[in-house]
Amino acid sequence: MIVAALVAGAAAGAGNTVTQAVSDAYEGLKAMVRARLDERAGATVALDRFEENPEPWTEALSSELTAVGAGADRELLQAAALLLERAQAQGSQPTVFNTQFNAEVQGVVSGNHNQVQMRFGAAGRTDDERA
Known part of the structure; x- marks a missing residue:
């Protein structure tokens, strides 16, 4: 949830219409994450690179x-929830996909609002002819 909130905040910040409430929530969450990561040597590098x-x-x-x-x-978690709430209210919350395959894959559709039409059977036959 924390990373999803940071992604939402970064996406909102990339636009020109980010509200002050979203910006404040994003900066606040980043500061809290940075303070927490300071507990582990070198961990803040991931946050720095993530921001870039x-x-x-x-x-x-x-x-x-x-x-x-x-x-x-x-x-x-509360700061992340606040940022997600504010980003969603602004309409800038992205959908995050994390797809992993552990076997051979024949085809994949991933994203928002996709439409897929699949036809099986002899080529050239209509749906009515197949029935």
């Missing part, structure tokens, strides 16, 4: 937060 480019650093930041027990920190 969130996508490739999301997993590393999540691992560092887990290592310092951030998921059990009530204040951090």
